[in-house]
Structures are given as C-alpha cells and as structure tokens.
Amino acid sequence: MKRRDFMKCAAGFSAGLGAGIAFSPLPWQLLDDISVWTQNWPWIPANPKGENTYELSTSKLCPSGCGLKVRLLNGRVLRVLPQAGHPLGGGISPLAAAEPQLLYSPSRLTTPLRRNSEGSHSPISWPEAKTLLLGKLEAAGEKLLCLCGDESGSGSAVLSAFLRARGSEKIFFMPSEAQCQSLAWQHARYADSSLPYSSQAGYDFEKADLVLAIGANIMEAWGTVMRNRRIVAEKGAEKGFPLYYAGPVQNQTAALAAGAGGGWLPIRAGSETSLALGLANVLARTHGKKLAHPAFAQIEHGLARFDPAHVSAVTGLGPRRLEEMCEKLAQAAAPLVVCGSEFGQGAGCGPALSGLLLNLLLRGPLTAVPLHTAALPGARGRADIYRGDIVRELTGWGGRPAADLAIFYEANPAYALPGAAALADKIRAIPFKLAFAPFMDETAALCDLVLPTPLGLEKLDDIESPLGCGKVFYALARPLAEAPGQCRHGADVILELAAALDMGLPANYEAVLRKKAQDMSLSWISLSRGQSFERPAPELEAADCDLSVFDKLLFRSLRAARGASSNGRRAGLAPLCRNALGTPQTGIPPFALKTLRAKELKGGEMYVFANSATARALGLYQDARVSVRAAGGNGNAVRNTGGNTGRAITARFNIFEGIADDCLGAYLGFGHSALDEYSRGKGANICELFSPEPEEGSGLMTWHKTEVTVEVVA
Amino acid sequence: MSMIALKEFKIRWGMAIDVDKCTGCGACMVACQAENNIAPVSDASDKRRALNWLVVYELSNGKAFPDHDLAYLPRPCQQCGTYPCASVCPVTATDKNEEGGIVSQIHPRCIGCRYCMAACPYHARYFNWQDPVWPRGLEKTITPDVSVRPRGVVEKCSFCHHRFMWAKDLARLENREPGRLREGDYLPACAESCPSGAIVFGDLHNPTHRVHQLAGSERAFRLLERLGTEPQVYYLSRRAWVRRQGDNYLPDEKKPLP
The missing domain is CATH 2.20.25 (N-terminal domain of TfIIb)
Known part of the structure; x- marks a missing residue:
C-alpha cells in the first residue's frame, strides 16, 4: 500500500468512526451514565423500594x-x-x-433511664425500673401526684384509678383551654339538668351561619381546627363566609376572616371577656336579645357597666365597630360565638362563661357533648380531673413539696407551665419523680426515672371528643409503627404496677379501651380498622344552665381593666400558638422548622413584635435586640411562684402592624433547653414571663393578662 | 417578555390558589418536603440556604394599625407556558415537552450553572449548596417516588409529577384513557393536604374541572403576569390590594388592575 492510500484509508476510517460515534447512542448513553454516577455517591441516601x-x-x-x-x-x-x-x-x-420524622428521630428514648448521683441518666432494665418504682410507691404511700398531658385519651382514667387506689386524689391535667371551658361549663350547668354531669360544651360549626371567635384562634390552635377550616371553606366556597375574629393579633383566624368576607376586630390582650360582655349588653338592650328567666334581670344589671364607651376604653375597639358587630350577630339566623384564650391556656372561666352567655342570648348552635369515662374501679372522668389546678397546687406548696412521688405522664411542665423555671424548682424538690416520655424533654431531664413511651402512630390509644367538637366523637389511634427499643405504653406500665400491688384493675390498656368501646356501643372491629364515630349531641338550652353563675363568677372575675395606653414601657403580652411549632413534649418537628418565616426566627433568636405606634411608645426599632421582662401583673400576682416577676427573655424586635396598640406579640413553642437540634436553643420560652394570678370567683389560676416591660439591649 | 413562544398542550395541569382561604399554617410546605424527599436542616432560618419547593409568603397591605391587612400566598413553581428557565439551560436539564405542561427538571443532567435560577422571576428554583443530610434514622422517611438530589444541582417543584404517573398507571389498570384523567385522579401533595381547600388542582383546559372555572374568575390573577410567562398557577382574591401585589404596578398607574 502506498503512503497516499494509507492516508486516505486512515482519513476515511477516522471520518467513519467520527460519524459513527456521532450518530451512535453509545457515547451519549455513557455520558448520561457518568453524570448519573457522579450524582449517586454512597453518602447520598438511596430511594427504598417495596410494597x-x-x-x-x-x-x-x-x-x-x-x-x-x-x-x-x-x-x-x-x-x-x-x-x-x-x-x-x-x-x-x-x-x-410531620409526625413520621419524629418516629425515627435519633433523639427518641429507647430504654428506661435512671438518674444517678451526678445528675446524668444511665440505662436500666425494665425489671429493675419496675422494682425501683414499686419500692418508691410503697415508701410514698398516699403522697402521690400525677400530671397528665393527654386530655383526650383514657390514660387519665387509668392514672386516676391507680392514684385513688393508693389513696391520692392529686391527678391533674396540664393547663389548657379545655380545662377553662370545662370548668366554666361545670359551674354553669344547672344542678337538676338532664344533661350529664360529665359533659363539655360543643360548638356546632355545621349549623352556624356566622361565627365570631373572640380570642380563640379557631383556625390554627383552638379545638378541632381541621374540622373548623373545612366547614368554613365548604360554606364559603362561593360567596365567602361571615367569619369574624376579635383578638390582639391578626393571626391565622383573622387572616381567614378577612379573606372570607368577615373581618378582624383588634382588641387589647386579655380583654376578650370585656368585649363579649359589651356585645351581650348591646344585644340585650338594643336588639332585644334577652332570656325569659327571672335571673336575667340580675344579669342585665351586671351587664349594665359594659356599655360601649367602657368596653371601648378597656378593649381599644371603637364603639361603632362594637355596635356593627352586634347588628350582624342579631341579624344572623344561627350565629355562633367562640370565646377563649388566644394561646389556648391561662384565661380562666371568664371568656368561656361570657361566650356561653352570648350564645344563650343569640340562641347559637351550642351542644352539650357527653363524655364517657373508662369503666375502671375508682376512675375519674375528664371533667372531674379538670377541677384540679396544677398551677394552684404547685404554687400553694410552702417550703416542702406536698408529694413524695410525682408521675409526669406525657407532660412537660418544666417547660410549659407559667413561670416555668420557678415551677420547675418546685418539681425538682419532689423526692422521686417519674416521667413517661418519648423524648428527653426538660421535665424528663429532672426526673429520677424516665420510662420511654411510644408516639401516637406507635401505640393503641383513644381520642374522645376533643375541645370544641360539636358532636360526640370517638376513634382509636392505631399502632401502625413499631416503637423503638424498649418503649412501652405508659398506661400498660401503670396497669402492670397495679397488678403487682393487687389493685384489681384490668390487665392491660387494650382491655380498658375494649370495655369503653363496648360501653359506648361501638364496634371494636371497626374502631381497630381506623374507623371513627360521630354522634349528635343534645342542643344546649338556657333551661339547662344555672344563670346565677354569671353574677357569681363572671362579673366578679373582671378586675380593674388595664389602662387605655401603655404605662411607660409596659405592654400587654399577646402570646400566639402555631400548630407547626409542635408540642412541649416533642418540640418542633424537623419538617415544620422550614415553615417559620424570616421575621419569626433568625438563627438562635426569636422575634417579638408590636405595631409602629407601640414601638415608638416603647422606644423600639426594627431588628433591635430587646429584653422582655415580666412586669408582675397588676399587683395581685402570686408571690410564691418563685419570683418570676423580674424574669426576662431576650429576642429581636419586629414591627408588625397586625397587632393592637400596647401589645407585644410572641410565639409559644420556642426556647427549649432539651430535645433535639431542631428545637434546642431556638428562641426563648415565653412561659417564663407568665405571672399566674387566681381568678376571682372560680379560683382558677390565670395568666392571660401578663404585662411586660421591654427595653433595647446591646 | 419571555424569549420562548407559548407551548401549548391538550392538557395543562394548573392550580388555582385562593389566597383568601389560606391561613399560612404551612401544612402544604410540610407535605411538599415529605413527599419530595427534601432534607431537613437544623437552621432553617437561613432562607438563602434552606431549600423549599413551596414557600408560603406573608403579604401585607403596608398600612399601619388598625388599617393593616394580611394574606398568605403559597408559591410553587408556576410551570410557565413561556418558560424562561428552560431557554437558558445549556444542557436541557429543564424542559417542557410532556403532555400536561409541567416544566421538568432532570437532576442528573443538571451541571449546577444556576442560569435557570437567575432567569426564574418567581425564585422558585433552589440550588443544593450542600449534600442533603438526614440525621440517623430520619432517612427512613425517604419515599421511593422522588430521587434524592446531591449537592451541585438545581431543583424545583414538579407538581408532584410522580403522582401524575401513578394516576395514569391507575387509569390504564382500570381500562380508562390515561390522557383523560378525571378531576381528583391526580393531586399534588400540597393540594391534597390543605385543610382549607385553598389549593384547587386540575386541567386548565377542561371546562368540567373547577380550576378551569376558577382561572376565569374575576378574582383571578397571576404573578408577574406582564412578563408574559403565562404561568399555570392562578391566584384568587377578593381584595384589590392582594391582586395588586401580584405584579409591579406603579403607584399612579392608569392601566386597570386585574
């Protein structure tokens, strides 16, 4: 072959190869494979496969x-x-x-832990834990106390039966709006009423053609939120729905009210009851909304001082807007008023009673939802347990704790009670403390024995008629996931202890739930497949209520109202709740953390907020680092809470115009010192600022009128 | 104006988000993260780095108390008809070529140049500055449906495209025409989870679908509509100030607002 031919062949072969490569899928496929390979490093999690x-x-x-x-x-x-x-x-x-991520969190407790002399916790076996606990129970005798964080389940019935068999009546729920509503209802229920003693007021949103929420954040954090939102969405699908919200902050309910065609009525923090009574006064006097009952004259007399001018001075809401709201309520066929605490606790019976009075005047669709108590010897119903007040109990202790052994059942009082740190000191002084907890929260960290419990998707438990539910509701939470390590349901552990002490209680929690379902004539098979049941509840009539309660409790509960303008650098604290911020026991779920906005949390600092007029009055400016200090209420604060008067938190300041004058808004749910990296060290716990005071009349401790001072710090 | 001509399809999946019904609860954001395997981060307050396919913005009318009003606006990828992101992609990692009109994002093709992020007027695209990290145990929440993206690639909302595939598969199994899905057969996770029913999803071309009717509502508007991107996400509000914030109107603009 000549050189020229060779060169021609080589050129032809090269051109052919080039064309072949260019038109073949092979290089492109290889390139694609390489690019996929470069993005599939072993440290990048692979997608699982399965059924x-x-x-x-x-x-x-x-x-x-x-x-x-x-x-x-x-x-x-x-x-x-x-x-x-x-x-x-x-x-x-x-x-x-966001719950699945909580199930698999590396922070879950998996074994029983015992606190050692250095203050840290070491794993022990279940038999060791049980032996230790039996010994401590014997030693404590009747000096037992239990704080339950589960209001809707039957765990509280098991605990109350256990305590009663040991001679103690000291079982409490964590403070909640359900407690305020329940106590108000118990006071108002007429003694000879045909309605059951153990019942709660239900709010029948389905029947309402106008809803006014006073304080209660019914679209985010108060009661059966998902049901409320569905009903308002369905009813207002075409032309909107007349939803109104009265409260210090333009919160989620206010946002929905503005969008639905209703509106926001801004009032000062803690003035919900005054507004409700002002509305009742105008409705009775101007719109003829009265009750045909001899006791009503006394009520009218009590309402007389809540004229629009007085209510305007207390709430900051103009008299014209008050009267406009009354006109709308009077014209509606089935108006419903929900009056409660903006942050779901600490408001006492006043708001609930004033809401009840308004609904009676307007003949709003209120129901009386009967509650069923698990049939255990000595078990106490939910309504009965609500009569106890854990804040009053703890603050009432002198130098020594009144209990030798405390059980904290899915509750985190060291974080979530008002004036948390001060009450945590009271808890710390109890000689032996037991926590049933899924995570090492602030309370578990104080306890001598910590027993790991399953989360909602890992255990068999029940949910009965949550707060706000207008009908009788019952369903089971099913154990769909395996609990990690040696987690055991707290109620089962209590029943095992009861068996060891020959108390005559059922062998396990499932037996308790089966009996309850049977008593309610519900199919266990359907329940255990996840079906839920709903039954109508009787409508509430004025004849079922003891109308003297409004004079005895409601009008007395209103002390001198806060002045119309901020006092120097004081502001009323307007706490808010968000569902995404989790619970005191679990903290903020990892997925939910990203829902927080830039002006709610920045790094480890949370924001507090006020409107520009209040900011000017308080000498604050955007993004200033501020110290917020409890001002100690109006002078009647309980002194022996350990001195939370003077406690302070640090935060950044944000100007937000959706808040009433003289108020400082802040979110609950921040400031955990325990739990995982998604909750710990983020913001400050505003429970520290609350100053509990007894409500006149009911005696229930309240902290919804907490005042704070704010100043810029370096 | 966009550089690409409007690309039409027989089916145009779209959303109508009723801003008046949104409470800003964040259920859609949580559902989106869980559905699409978006890793959690411990400092989510760093909004430049925290990665979300769907963000709920808080809107304010800008007035002082007591005239203040607020609204919440969920923002997924707008699935633009004239998609500015795809025209700048040098490797065709993003395109709009499938029936349904969803702008795709092919992560293995992405070279991380971030031109698409610069081009997107809605800030709907996110770059993985770091490899995703699931704390030990949390990787058990990773679904089989959406691949996990490494660092160096851009990602965005896909209208939960895998659910579109499921809906078509189900239609085939039931001997139905996969190209004629019924309303509700295919729902992104955000629309499914919204407790207020604020997010309505369906075929914008199908007159029997609610989204078609809502898109034609006098309350409807689209974000930055004057850029001509023809988004497939519509917003609804009775409030003029909310509609006005949907675009960059001059204070004294004479042109009628949507």
Missing part, C-alpha cells in the same frame, strides 16, 4: 384530632396523608404531617 399499603387512623399528636391515612412501605410508616371523610379532618395539620 405500599395504606391504613387509617386518627392523630394522637395533633390536638385537633385530625384523620390520618398512613402510607406504609414494607410495613414501615413512611408518610401521613389526610383521611377523606374523617369527621375532624378535611386536610392535615402540619404537625400531623
């Missing part, structure tokens, strides 16, 4: 009791989706949707 199944349940974690459709992959819980057709559902709350 999908779906199960129904009801959320035990979310206070709204929303319905769940749980997706499982190879039998493992993967996702939580909304359950269509669930009576308390309609969507899913951020908290319920």
Whole structure:
C-alpha cells in the first residue's frame, strides 16, 4: 500500500468512526451514565423500594384530632396523608404531617433511664425500673401526684384509678383551654339538668351561619381546627363566609376572616371577656336579645357597666365597630360565638362563661357533648380531673413539696407551665419523680426515672371528643409503627404496677379501651380498622344552665381593666400558638422548622413584635435586640411562684402592624433547653414571663393578662 | 417578555390558589418536603440556604394599625407556558415537552450553572449548596417516588409529577384513557393536604374541572403576569390590594388592575 492510500484509508476510517460515534447512542448513553454516577455517591441516601399499603387512623399528636391515612412501605410508616371523610379532618395539620420524622428521630428514648448521683441518666432494665418504682410507691404511700398531658385519651382514667387506689386524689391535667371551658361549663350547668354531669360544651360549626371567635384562634390552635377550616371553606366556597375574629393579633383566624368576607376586630390582650360582655349588653338592650328567666334581670344589671364607651376604653375597639358587630350577630339566623384564650391556656372561666352567655342570648348552635369515662374501679372522668389546678397546687406548696412521688405522664411542665423555671424548682424538690416520655424533654431531664413511651402512630390509644367538637366523637389511634427499643405504653406500665400491688384493675390498656368501646356501643372491629364515630349531641338550652353563675363568677372575675395606653414601657403580652411549632413534649418537628418565616426566627433568636405606634411608645426599632421582662401583673400576682416577676427573655424586635396598640406579640413553642437540634436553643420560652394570678370567683389560676416591660439591649 | 413562544398542550395541569382561604399554617410546605424527599436542616432560618419547593409568603397591605391587612400566598413553581428557565439551560436539564405542561427538571443532567435560577422571576428554583443530610434514622422517611438530589444541582417543584404517573398507571389498570384523567385522579401533595381547600388542582383546559372555572374568575390573577410567562398557577382574591401585589404596578398607574 502506498503512503497516499494509507492516508486516505486512515482519513476515511477516522471520518467513519467520527460519524459513527456521532450518530451512535453509545457515547451519549455513557455520558448520561457518568453524570448519573457522579450524582449517586454512597453518602447520598438511596430511594427504598417495596410494597405500599395504606391504613387509617386518627392523630394522637395533633390536638385537633385530625384523620390520618398512613402510607406504609414494607410495613414501615413512611408518610401521613389526610383521611377523606374523617369527621375532624378535611386536610392535615402540619404537625400531623410531620409526625413520621419524629418516629425515627435519633433523639427518641429507647430504654428506661435512671438518674444517678451526678445528675446524668444511665440505662436500666425494665425489671429493675419496675422494682425501683414499686419500692418508691410503697415508701410514698398516699403522697402521690400525677400530671397528665393527654386530655383526650383514657390514660387519665387509668392514672386516676391507680392514684385513688393508693389513696391520692392529686391527678391533674396540664393547663389548657379545655380545662377553662370545662370548668366554666361545670359551674354553669344547672344542678337538676338532664344533661350529664360529665359533659363539655360543643360548638356546632355545621349549623352556624356566622361565627365570631373572640380570642380563640379557631383556625390554627383552638379545638378541632381541621374540622373548623373545612366547614368554613365548604360554606364559603362561593360567596365567602361571615367569619369574624376579635383578638390582639391578626393571626391565622383573622387572616381567614378577612379573606372570607368577615373581618378582624383588634382588641387589647386579655380583654376578650370585656368585649363579649359589651356585645351581650348591646344585644340585650338594643336588639332585644334577652332570656325569659327571672335571673336575667340580675344579669342585665351586671351587664349594665359594659356599655360601649367602657368596653371601648378597656378593649381599644371603637364603639361603632362594637355596635356593627352586634347588628350582624342579631341579624344572623344561627350565629355562633367562640370565646377563649388566644394561646389556648391561662384565661380562666371568664371568656368561656361570657361566650356561653352570648350564645344563650343569640340562641347559637351550642351542644352539650357527653363524655364517657373508662369503666375502671375508682376512675375519674375528664371533667372531674379538670377541677384540679396544677398551677394552684404547685404554687400553694410552702417550703416542702406536698408529694413524695410525682408521675409526669406525657407532660412537660418544666417547660410549659407559667413561670416555668420557678415551677420547675418546685418539681425538682419532689423526692422521686417519674416521667413517661418519648423524648428527653426538660421535665424528663429532672426526673429520677424516665420510662420511654411510644408516639401516637406507635401505640393503641383513644381520642374522645376533643375541645370544641360539636358532636360526640370517638376513634382509636392505631399502632401502625413499631416503637423503638424498649418503649412501652405508659398506661400498660401503670396497669402492670397495679397488678403487682393487687389493685384489681384490668390487665392491660387494650382491655380498658375494649370495655369503653363496648360501653359506648361501638364496634371494636371497626374502631381497630381506623374507623371513627360521630354522634349528635343534645342542643344546649338556657333551661339547662344555672344563670346565677354569671353574677357569681363572671362579673366578679373582671378586675380593674388595664389602662387605655401603655404605662411607660409596659405592654400587654399577646402570646400566639402555631400548630407547626409542635408540642412541649416533642418540640418542633424537623419538617415544620422550614415553615417559620424570616421575621419569626433568625438563627438562635426569636422575634417579638408590636405595631409602629407601640414601638415608638416603647422606644423600639426594627431588628433591635430587646429584653422582655415580666412586669408582675397588676399587683395581685402570686408571690410564691418563685419570683418570676423580674424574669426576662431576650429576642429581636419586629414591627408588625397586625397587632393592637400596647401589645407585644410572641410565639409559644420556642426556647427549649432539651430535645433535639431542631428545637434546642431556638428562641426563648415565653412561659417564663407568665405571672399566674387566681381568678376571682372560680379560683382558677390565670395568666392571660401578663404585662411586660421591654427595653433595647446591646 | 419571555424569549420562548407559548407551548401549548391538550392538557395543562394548573392550580388555582385562593389566597383568601389560606391561613399560612404551612401544612402544604410540610407535605411538599415529605413527599419530595427534601432534607431537613437544623437552621432553617437561613432562607438563602434552606431549600423549599413551596414557600408560603406573608403579604401585607403596608398600612399601619388598625388599617393593616394580611394574606398568605403559597408559591410553587408556576410551570410557565413561556418558560424562561428552560431557554437558558445549556444542557436541557429543564424542559417542557410532556403532555400536561409541567416544566421538568432532570437532576442528573443538571451541571449546577444556576442560569435557570437567575432567569426564574418567581425564585422558585433552589440550588443544593450542600449534600442533603438526614440525621440517623430520619432517612427512613425517604419515599421511593422522588430521587434524592446531591449537592451541585438545581431543583424545583414538579407538581408532584410522580403522582401524575401513578394516576395514569391507575387509569390504564382500570381500562380508562390515561390522557383523560378525571378531576381528583391526580393531586399534588400540597393540594391534597390543605385543610382549607385553598389549593384547587386540575386541567386548565377542561371546562368540567373547577380550576378551569376558577382561572376565569374575576378574582383571578397571576404573578408577574406582564412578563408574559403565562404561568399555570392562578391566584384568587377578593381584595384589590392582594391582586395588586401580584405584579409591579406603579403607584399612579392608569392601566386597570386585574
């Protein structure tokens, strides 16, 4: 071959090869494979494979009791989706949707832990824990105290039966709006009423054609939120729905009210009851909304001082807007008023009673929802347990604790009680403390024995008629995931201890729930497949109520109102709740952390907020670092809470115009000193600022009128 | 104006988000993260680095108390009809070529140049500055449906495209036409989870779908509509100030507002 031919062949071959490569899929496929390979490093998690199944349940974690459709992959819980057709559902709350990550959190407690002399906790076995506990129970005798964080389940009945068999009546729930509502209802229920003693007021949103929420953040954090939102969305699908919100902060309910065609009535923090009574006064005098009852004259006399001018001075709401609201309420066929605490606790009986009075005047769709108590010897019903007040109990102790052994059942009082640090000192002084907890929270960290418990998707438990529910509701939370390590349901552990002490209680918690379902004539098979039940509750009539309660309790509960303008650098604290900020026991779920906005949390600092007029009056400016200090209420603060008067938190300041004058807004749920990296060290715990005071009349401790001083710090 | 001509399809999946019904609870954001395997971060307050396919913005009418009003605006990818992101992508990692009109994002093709992020007027695209990290145990919440993205690639909302595939598969199994899905057969996780029913999803071309009717409502508007991106996400509000914030109107603008 000549050189020229060789060159021609080589050129032809090269050109052919080039063309072949260019038109062949091979290089492109290789390039694609390489690019895929470069993005599949071993440290990048791979997608799992497997079979999908779906199960129904009801959320035990979310206070709204929303319905769940749980997706499982190879039998493992993967996702939580909304359950269509669930009576308390309609969507899913951020908290319920974020629950799977909590199940697998590396911070979960997996073994019993005993506190050693250095203050740290070491693992022990269950038999050791049980032996230790039996010994401590024997030694404590009747000096037992139990604080329960689960209001909607039957765990409280088991605990109360256990305590009563040991000679103690000291069982309490964590302070909540449900307690305020329940106590108000118990005071108002006429002694000879045909309605059951153990019942609660229900709010029948389905029948309402206008809803006024005073204080209660019914679209975010008060009661059956998912149901409330579904109903308002359905009713207002075409032309909106007349939803009104009265409260210090333009919160989620106010946002929905503005969008739905209603509106926001800004009032000062803690003035909800005055506004409700002002409305009742105008409705009775101007619109003829009266009760045909001899006791009503006394009520009218009590209402007389709540004329528009007085109410305007107390609430900051103009008399014209008050009267406009009355006109709308009077014209509606079935108006419903929900009056409660903006942050779901600490408001006493006043708001609930004033809401009851308004609903009676307007003949609003209120119901009396009967509550069922698990049939255990000595068990106390939910309504009965609400009569105890843990804040009054702890603050009433002198130098020595009145209990030798305390059980904290899914409750985190060291974080969530008002004046938390001061009351934590009281808890710390109890000789032996036991916590049933899924995470090492602030209270568990103080306890001598910590027993790991399952979360809502890992245990069999029940949910009965949560706060605000207008009908009788019952469902089971199902154990769809395996609890990590040696977690055991707290109620089962208590029943095991009861068996060891020959108390005659059922052998396990499932037997308690089965008996309760049987007593309620519900199918256990349907319940255990995730079906929920709803039954109508009787409507509430004025004849069922003891109208003298309004004079005896309600009008007395109102002390001298706060002045119309801020006193020097004082402001009324307006706390807010957000579902996404989790619970005191779990902290903020990892997924929910990203829902926080730039002016709510920045690094480790949270924001507090006020409007520009208040900021000017207080000498504050945007992004200033401020110290917020409890001003100690109006002088009647309980002194022996350990001195929370003077306690301070540090935060950044944000100007937000959606808040009433003289108020400082702040979110609850921040400032954990325990739990995981998604909750710990983020912001400050505003529970520290609360100053509990006894409510006149009911005696219930309240802290919704906390005042603070604010100053810029370096 | 966008550099790409409007690309039409027989089916145009779209959303109508009723701003008046949104309470800003964040359920849609949580559902989106869980559905699409978006890793949690311990400092989510660093909004430049925290990665979300769907963000709920708080809107204010800018007035002082007591005239203040607020609204919440969820912002997924707008799935623009004239998609400015795809025209700048040098490797065709993002495109709009499938029936349904969803702007795709092919993560293995992405070279991380971030031109698309600069081009997107809605800030709907996010860059993985770090590898995703799931704390030990939390990787059990990773779903089989959406691949986990490494550092160095851009990602965005896909209208939960895998659910579109499921809906078509189900239609085939039930001997139905996969190209004619019924309303509700295919729902992104955000629309499914919203407790207020604020997010309505469906085919914008199908007159029987609610989203079609809502898109034609006098309350409807789209974000930055005057850029001509033809988004497939519509917003609804009765409030003029909310509609006005949907675009950059001059204070004394004479042109009628949407």
